[in-house]
Amino acid sequence: MNRIKISFGFWQEQGTQxxxxxxxxxxxxxxVLKNFNFGVVFNEERAFLINRLWRDFYQLYINMKSNETNPSQFANQTKEWLDLFLTPSQGEPNTINFKIGLYHPKDVTPYMHVLVNHLPEFMERHQRFRLDAFSCSPVKKKNHDQVSAFFQKTMKDGGKDMERKSAIFEILHYENRSLYFAQKGTIDKYPKPQHIHVKKKLKN
Known part of the structure; x- marks a missing residue:
């Protein structure tokens, strides 16, 4: 990290493990993606494999932001990168000839799925806008709102007998009501309730 002039370190939190x-x-x-050398951590063969994984991903990152990238070629590049990511182990474990692979199919994330299976299509249809015009912020905001609704506006899958409802059902019911009132302008038709605070008079 010193070689590539990046400040990085580990430390133990005080009073904990x-x-x-x-x-x-x-x-x-x-x-780091472009320049970090795993040769200082792993043997030459494994370092070469991981370095290639990181460098190829960096190149995908550069290509996906360019409006000159060919979507078909990019699709092939993402599939090749995924194959590299899923490099399997070779040989029998605990033997001299055993070569450990990289990752397993269960390690593939939703973002990687989008990268390989959907991003080339996005590029083909909307490349003139470049990917900078798109954002995951609305999706993250939606996730935040639904998590908040789960804890604040549902029984968290609780309740007894007939009163028990799925938290998902409760969230969807709440969202449907909110959309209805917003579209009908019902929220603006009625004044907000006034809150009256009564202070107790202290006895002398």
């Missing part, structure tokens, strides 16, 4: 590490952001992540 937990370890923390420096969180990389923005340009620092790009520098």
């Amino acid at each position: 937990n370890w923390s590490y420096t969180s990389l952001i923005g340009g620092d992540k790009e520098i």
